[in-house]
Ligand code: SF4
């Protein structure tokens with residue numbers, strides 16, 4: 427079972443929930459941070475990591491001496507990453523999606539493969555759990571290609587070990603977030619009971635619902651705001667699997683990089699209940 431922990435906006439406690447779920451998981455687990463623009467699951471789980479593996483994208487390098495200006499490449503590129511300006515062929519590696527089309531169509535061999543560094547993948551162990559994360563290079567705008575590489579590694583790890591996965595997904599509902607949750611078995615939406623939290627939670631539910639995956643909800647900082655999230659869950663048949671109270675010990679744990687589930691039996695039981703609720707959702711979906 428792959429659980430994607432997602433949220434409509436950042437700062438709702440998504441990573442806190444991911445770390446706590448990993449801490450109470452009672453089967454072999456891979457904890458994976460796919461929030462590659464701002465990975466911070468490792469700050470809570472403190473894994474022992476191996477050497478970072480560089481992840482790159484193949485981009486074209488132009489040889490103007492061989493280019494005849496036929497425009498086959500510029501007509502093909504949908505991203506304007508390669509253009510002819512007068513007699514000069516210009517490439518814009520930061521805009522290239524690495525499809526390889528221009529390299530394939532050039533009749534003169536004027537384009538050769540170069541490489542743009544997207545970021546790094548790191549693998550290790552956090553206690554009994556395996557750990558995997560992606561880290562986008564500062565200044566790099568395109569996270570999905572790096573996420574695809576991390577997900578491919580995750581698939582290989584799961585195929586080999588038969589483990590479950592708890593995935594800290596990027597926040598929001600843009601391409602990286604959808605990209606992260608689309609291969610999950612269960613989506614867990616983390617929100618907070620404030621007007622902003624509710625608005626973004628509703629957007630996330632509407633964005634992910636067409637994927638047809640079972641979804642559960644965690645309300646973080648329960649006790650502040652109002653009950654709009656609970657009312658929405660009741661109206662849409664969304665199971666509310668846990669409420670994390672707005673409490674000093676939870677806030678202190680977060681500030682100190684501690685895992686909330688390890689604060690005491692009450693917290694551990696809350697996250698064990700969440701784990702069991704996610705399994706129930708998965709089993710119901712499998713047997714539906
Ligand atoms: S590899 Fe694809 S995206 Fe990149 S410049 Fe060539 S055609 Fe454009």
Ligand code: SF4
Pocket residue numbers: 488492493494495496497498499500515531532533534535536537
């Ligand atoms: S396809 Fe090759 S020859 Fe034609 S414009 Fe592009 S680089 Fe030049």
